Amino acid sequence: MxxxxxxxxxxxxxxxxxxxxxxxxxxxxxxxxTAPVVIPSPIAAAPSEARGTQYFIAHIDEARQVVAGCRDGSVRGGECATAEEAIIKVDAQERRKRFLGN
CATH class of the missing domain: 1.20.5 (Single alpha-helices involved in coiled-coils or other helix-helix interfaces)
Incomplete structure (x- = not known):
């Protein structure tokens, strides 16, 4: 015991x-x-640099245009994945807000 x-x-x-x-x-x-976020300059980014997910979350309409361009083949590269990821995150946030009633 x-x-x-x-x-x-x-x-x-x-x-x-x-x-x-x-x-x-x-x-x-x-x-x-993490490193501080750098505010992009008003000059357009070089086309060789893929924009990040945070950029596309802030500019969701542009992300939707990039994804549409990826689907029809006019846009290629790393931006396709990051834009689609941003859309998924924004849609999930909107669904969560609707579900929780916030």
Whole structure:
């Protein structure tokens, strides 16, 4: 009987320790900060540089045009994937807002 109590105490202690580690993880080892976002200049970007997902999230109409161009073959390159990813993220945010009523 005393041995089973010891085992239970050890298991509960380990469980509390692991749960505390997961809860305190952000305070113990904070995540790395990303580089600050650079505001694009009014000059158009070079066509060789693919615009990122964040750009297309901010300019969703342009992302929809790029995806339409990718489907008909007039646009190629890395922008097709990033524009489509941005559209998926924006649509998911809109669905989440409608569902939660925010």
């Amino acid at each position: 005393p041995q089973s109590k010891t085992i239970i105490i050890v298991l509960v202690t380990l469980l509390v320790g692991f749960a505390g580690g997961f809860v305190l993880r952000p305070a113990i080892a904070p995540t790395q900060q």
